[in-house]
Amino acid sequence: MKNKGILFVMSGPSGTGKGTICAKLLENKENDVFLSVSSTTREIRKDEIDGVTYNYTTVDKFKNMIDNGEMLEYAVYSGNYYGTPKKAVENILDEGRNVLLEIEPQGALKVKAIFPEAVLMFIVPPSMKELKKRLAERGRETDEQIKERLEAARWEFEQARKYNYIFVNDSLDECVSEIEETMRGKVQAKSLVDKLLTEQYL
Amino acid sequence: MKNKGILFVMSGPSGTGKGTICAKLLENKENDVFLSVSSTTREIRKDEIDGVTYNYTTVDKFKNMIDNGEMLEYAVYSGNYYGTPKKAVENILDEGRNVLLEIEPQGALKVKAIFPEAVLMFIVPPSMKELKKRLAERGRETDEQIKERLEAARWEFEQARKYNYIFVNDSLDECVSEIEETMRGKVQAKSLVDKLLTEQYL
Numbered sequence: 001m002k003n004k005g006i007l008f009v010m011s012g013p014s015g016t017g018k019g020t021i022c023a024k025l026l027e028n029k030e031n032d033v034f035l036s037v038s039s040t041t042r043e044i045r046k047d048e049i050d051g052v053t054y055n056y057t058t059v060d061k062f063k064n065m066i067d068n069g070e071m072l073e074y075a076v077y078s079g080n081y082y083g084t085p086k087k088a089v090e091n092i093l094d095e096g097r098n099v100l101l102e103i104e105p106q107g108a109l110k111v112k113a114i115f116p117e118a119v120l121m122f123i124v125p126p127s128m129k130e131l132k133k134r135l136a137e138r139g140r141e142t143d144e145q146i147k148e149r150l151e152a153a154r155w156e157f158e159q160a161r162k163y164n165y166i167f168v169n170d171s172l173d174e175c176v177s178e179i180e181e182t183m184r185g186k187v188q189a190k191s192l193v194d195k196l197l198t199e200q201y202l
Numbered sequence: 203m204k205n206k207g208i209l210f211v212m213s214g215p216s217g218t219g220k221g222t223i224c225a226k227l228l229e230n231k232e233n234d235v236f237l238s239v240s241s242t243t244r245e246i247r248k249d250e251i252d253g254v255t256y257n258y259t260t261v262d263k264f265k266n267m268i269d270n271g272e273m274l275e276y277a278v279y280s281g282n283y284y285g286t287p288k289k290a291v292e293n294i295l296d297e298g299r300n301v302l303l304e305i306e307p308q309g310a311l312k313v314k315a316i317f318p319e320a321v322l323m324f325i326v327p328p329s330m331k332e333l334k335k336r337l338a339e340r341g342r343e344t345d346e347q348i349k350e351r352l353e354a355a356r357w358e359f360e361q362a363r364k365y366n367y368i369f370v371n372d373s374l375d376e377c378v379s380e381i382e383e384t385m386r387g388k389v390q391a392k393s394l395v396d397k398l399l400t401e402q403y404l
Contacts, residue, residue, distance in 0.1 A: 116364050129401070157399050161392070161395065162319055164366050193359050193363065196327075196329070196355075197359050
C-alpha cells in the first residue's frame with residue numbers, strides 16, 4: 001500500500017500575495033507538490049483538455065456535488081461555477097503525491113474539518129498599512145471595496161490562530177523559502193512516521 | 203485587554219522522552235512557558251502549598267469536575283485523583299503567559315478540541331527498535347508490558363499526523379533546541395497577528 005501524500009492549504013486575506021506564493025511553490029519541482037484539477041460548468045475552450053485543464057460538467061451535476069458535500073470549495077464567476085472536488089484531491093493524495101490548495105480564509109478551516117491531517121498555512125502582511133497599500137496598488141477594487149477587504153482581514157487574522165503555520169510576506173523570496181523549508185520538514189516527518197508504522201520491531 | 207498566551211501540548215508514545223524534554227523546556231526561562239497547577243484529592247504534605255504545588259480538593263468535587271467537563275485530563279494513582287482543570291490553564295493564558303502541558307496521546311487531541319488554538323507537538327523515537335530499547339532500559343515495565351507499549355505506539359503514531367509538529371528525539375539537546383525554535387516562531391507569529399489586530403489603518 002502506498003503512503004498518502006500531504007494536503008497543504010494556503011490561505012490569507014486578499015492582497016497578502018498568496019496567489020503569487022502558490023505559483024512559486026508549484027513552479028519549483030523540488031517541492032513535489034501539485035494542484036488538483038478543478039471542476040467547472042463553463043464550456044471547454046480550444047486547447048483545453050477535459051480532465052487536465054478542468055473537469056467540465058453541467059450546472060445540475062455541479063449543484064448536486066455541492067448538495068452532497070463533494071465540493072471542498074466553489075465560486076461563481078460570470079455565471080459559471082468553479083470548484084475543487086474532494087475526490088480530485090483524494091485521488092492525488094492516494095497516489096502518494098502532495099497537494100497544494102489556495103483557498104479563501106472562510107473555506108480553509110472547512111477543508112481542515114474534512115481533511116484533519118491537512119497542513120494549513122496562513123500568509124499575513126507585515127502591517128495593516130502595507131496591506132492597504134498593496135490592495136490600492138493592485139487597483140482591482142474601489143476605495144469602498146478596499147475598506148471592506150481591510151475589515152474582512154480583521155476577522156481573518158483572528159482565524160489565523162487556528163492555522164498550523166503563519167508566514168509573514170515581507171520579502172517574497174524569503175517568505176517562499178521559509179514555506180518550502182516548512183513543507184520539506186512536514187514531508188520528512190511524515191516519511192518517518194510512515195516508516196515507524198511499517199517497521200518490524202518484535 | 204491583554205493578549206492571550208499560547209497553549210503548547212507535548213505528547214508522544216511512552217518512552218520517547220517527552221517528560222525529560224518538558225522538564226528542559228520549563229527549566230529554560232527564556233522559553234517563557236509555564237506549567238498549570240494540577241488538582242489532586244490526596245492529602246497535602248508538609249512543605250506543600252495549596253494553589254501552588256497542587257489545588258487540593260475532595261473526591262466528590264473532583265468527580266463533579268470530571269462530570270462537568272472541567273478536567274482537561276486526569277488519572278488515578280494509588281487511589282488518588284490527579285488532573286488538569288481547564289480553568290487553571292485558562293487563567294494563565296488570560297494573563298498572557300504561555301502554558302506547557304504534557305499529555306498522553308489519548309488526551310492530547312481532546313485538548314485541541316477544547317482549545318482549538320493549542321499547538322500540539324508530538325515526539326517520536328528515531329526507530330521502533332530504539333523505542334523498544336529505551337523502554338527496556340527504563341526498566342519500569344515487564345516484557346509483556348513493553349510489548350503492549352509498542353502496540354499502543356502504533357496507534358499513537360497514526361494520531362501523530364493530526365498534530366501540528368512532529369519532532370524526532372534522536373539527540374535530546376538537538377530535539378529541545380528545535381522545539382524551542384518552533385515555540386519562539388509561534389510566539390512571534392502570534393505577536394504579529396495581535397499587532398495586526400490592534401493596528402490603526404484607516
